[in-house]
Amino acid sequence: MDTQNIKQRFGIIGNSPLLNRAIDIASQVAPTDMSVLITGESGSGKEVFSHIIHQMSVRKHGAFIAVNCGAIPEGTIDSELFGHEKGSFTGAHEARKGYFEVANSGTIFLDEVAELPLGTQARLLRILESGEYLRVGSSKVQKTDVRIIAATNVDVYNRVKNGKFREDLYYRLNTVPLRIPALHERKEDVFLLFRKFSADFSDKYRSPGIQLEPDAVQILTNYSWPGNVRQLKNIAEQICVLEKDRNVTGQALLGYIPNETGSNLPMTINSQSKEDFTERDILYKVLFDMKKDMVELKKLVAEIIQHGGNTASVLADNPQYINQLYRDVELPAGHEHAFTIQQPNSNNSSNNDYFAQDVEEVEESLSLIDKESDLIKKALKKHKGKRKFAAQELGISERTLYRKIKELSL
Ligand SMILES: Nc1ncnc2c1ncn2[C@@H]1O[C@H](COP(=O)(O)OP(=O)(O)OP(=O)(O)O)[C@@H](O)[C@H]1O
Ligand SMILES: [Mg+2]
Numbered sequence: 001m002d003t004q005n006i007k008q009r010f011g012i013i014g015n016s017p018l019l020n021r022a023i024d025i026a027s028q029v030a031p032t033d034m035s036v037l038i039t040g041e042s043g044s045g046k047e048v049f050s051h052i053i054h055q056m057s058v059r060k061h062g063a064f065i066a067v068n069c070g071a072i073p074e075g076t077i078d079s080e081l082f083g084h085e086k087g088s089f090t091g092a093h094e095a096r097k098g099y100f101e102v103a104n105s106g107t108i109f110l111d112e113v114a115e116l117p118l119g120t121q122a123r124l125l126r127i128l129e130s131g132e133y134l135r136v137g138s139s140k141v142q143k144t145d146v147r148i149i150a151a152t153n154v155d156v157y158n159r160v161k162n163g164k165f166r167e168d169l170y171y172r173l174n175t176v177p178l179r180i181p182a183l184h185e186r187k188e189d190v191f192l193l194f195r196k197f198s199a200d201f202s203d204k205y206r207s208p209g210i211q212l213e214p215d216a217v218q219i220l221t222n223y224s225w226p227g228n229v230r231q232l233k234n235i236a237e238q239i240c241v242l243e244k245d246r247n248v249t250g251q252a253l254l255g256y257i258p259n260e261t262g263s264n265l266p267m268t269i270n271s272q273s274k275e276d277f278t279e280r281d282i283l284y285k286v287l288f289d290m291k292k293d294m295v296e297l298k299k300l301v302a303e304i305i306q307h308g309g310n311t312a313s314v315l316a317d318n319p320q321y322i323n324q325l326y327r328d329v330e331l332p333a334g335h336e337h338a339f340t341i342q343q344p345n346s347n348n349s350s351n352n353d354y355f356a357q358d359v360e361e362v363e364e365s366l367s368l369i370d371k372e373s374d375l376i377k378k379a380l381k382k383h384k385g386k387r388k389f390a391a392q393e394l395g396i397s398e399r400t401l402y403r404k405i406k407e408l409s410l
Contacts (some may be wrong), residue, residue, distance in 0.1 A: 001027065001056070003020050003023050003024060003027075006023055006026075006027055006052065006056075007023065010048065010051065010052050010055075011048075012045075012048065012052075013189065013192050013193045013196045014186060014188075014189035014192060014193065015188065015189065015192065016181065016185075016186035016188050016189050018181035018185055018186055019181060019186055019189065022049065022178060022179065022180055022181065023052070025176070025178050026049050026052045026053050026056075026178060027052070027056055029053065029176045029178070030052065030053045030054075030055075030056035030057045031056065031057055031058065033057075033147055034175045034176050035128065035147070035148045035149070035150070035172065035173050035174075035175045035176070036053060036149045036150070036175070036176045036177075036178050037113075037150050037151070037152070037156070037173045037174040037175075037176070037177055037178070038050060038149065038150070038151040038152075038178045038179075038180060039151070039152055039153070039156075039177065039178070039179050039180070040151075040153065040179060040180030040181070040182065040228075041153055041180075041182045041226075041228050042153045042227060042228065042230070043227045043228035043229055043230030043231055044153075044180045044181070044182055044183065044228040044229060045180050045228070045229055046111070046151040046153070046180055047066065047109070047111065047151070049178060049180060050066070050107075050109040050111075050149045050151065051064070053107075053149055054106075054107040054109075054147075054149070057107070057147065059105060059106050059107050059147055062103070062104075062105040062106030062107065063102060063103045063104075063105075063106035063107070064103075064106055064107050064109065065099050065102060065103045065106065065107070065108050065109065066108075066109040066111060067080070067081070067099055067108060067109065067110055067111065068111045068112055069110055069111060069112045069113055069114075069115045069116050070111070070112035070115035071112075074117045077116070077117065077120050078119065078120055078123065078136050079092070079096065079098065079136045080098060080099060081098050081099050081100055081120065081123070081124075082098040082100055082101075082123060082133045082134065082135055082136060083095070083096050083097045083098030083100075083101055083135040083136065084096055084098075084135050084136035084137050084138075085135055085136070085137040085138045087137070088135075088136050088137020088138070089136070089137065092136075092137070095135075098133075098135065100127060100133055100144045100146055101142065101144060103144070103146045104144045104145055104146060105145050105146075106146065106147070107146065107147045107148075107149060108146050108147070108148055108149070109149045109150075109151065110124075110148060110149070110150040110151070111150075111151050112151070112152060112153075113150035113151065113152050113156070113173065114152045114154050114156045114159050114164075114165060116165075118164075118166065121165065121166045121169050122166070124148075124169060125166060125168060125169045125172060127144065127146070127148075128148060128169070128172045128173070129172070131143050131144055131145055131146075148173065150173045156170055156174075157170065182225070182228055183225040183228045183229055183231075183232065184224050184225055187221050187222070190220055190221050190223075190225070190232065191212075191217055191220060191221060193229060193232055193233075194212070194220055194232060194236055197232065197233050197236035197237070198210040198236045198239065198240055201236055201237045201240035201241070202240055205240055205241060207240055207241070208246050209246065210236075210239055210240060210243065210246055210248060211246060211247050211248065212248050212253070213247060213248060213249045213250060215249065215250030216248050216249055216250045216252070216253040218250065219250050219253050219254065219257065220253065220257075223257055223260070224260060235256050235257065238256055239253075239256055300314070315368075315371075316371075369408065372404070372408070373408045373410060375394065376390070376394065376401070376404060376405065376408065376410060377410060379391075379393045379394050380410075387401055387402065387405075
């Protein structure tokens, strides 16, 4: 079968030399029984290629089982792959066949193979070398005849160097390496893929076809596509469903493509697709806030260390820390006034137990509450009694400010 036929049969779109080369290798290696290690970025088409190899092999009438090694917990992966005997571990009420038994005379696709635990790697190597394996909890050697196709989007050899992946297994799996090019390496295919996907989705959703204006084609082609074909497919689907104007301009397209300048944060998406991103936005926001807090805490700790553990003097010099400390801390009822800064006993200070000292060895104390009411008064004065702005300045919510005003009888 020539490359063109293979593309047609498996729905592969693209005409770049790198893609054609990958198809050639797949079709040449398919009829042999060699193990293949497919590498390529996430969403580049590794699984598609595993199907090509199985379907073009003599095993095509046998089973094809795809296993995502990264998704199976370490405690159960051996039993899933190799089966187990009844009673071999708590909860093993029945004996169970493993994938290697079920896929006998077929193909197993081990996706994210780099995630396999070392113990499982040893069992896998034995199957590759002799076809032999043991069910978990059994000492009876079983035989199976399975072709292994593995895939990874990380550099497995790097794992070998770090002792996380067996070198012998690496060479055994990698008998034939098959590298699937990333989408940014085959820019000429981007528009072809988009056209095909948008036509398919227009059919599926019975919506009018999508046309890209020339500037939109430019943007589409030059984007880096970190999520590769899968990402392109998702974006084509979003546009098909959401875009009212079926003639898509560059400006409209930009609303669907994450912003490449700066961080990998999702860009502001146009209003229609906003819902898809709010959850992620919130997560990012929470993570950033956490990071900010960590940085502030580190700064505070560093200052305290610099001041020989004198927390009180650091906080007195840097009242902003007091706000930050208080911002998210809801003290239990009745303990609102128990938050005091304690001066460590200087006779006793060693350099690495500031916190123990802060808590236990008190000589002199300075009430945070006093500082706090001072700051609140100042903030209210500065903002002429406008609570909203005072709260903003203090870094607390308006509700918290209101509560504190009542508590402190200001
Ligand atoms: N050349 C191609 N032509 C058409 N569709 C493709 C092509 N390559 C990949 N796809 C489609 O892109 C999507 C992602 O492909 P696939 O699942 O094979 O990627 P993957 O490399 O296994 O990703 P991951 O690393 O995340 O598991 C699938 O829907 C697949 O059908
Ligand atoms: Mg995959």
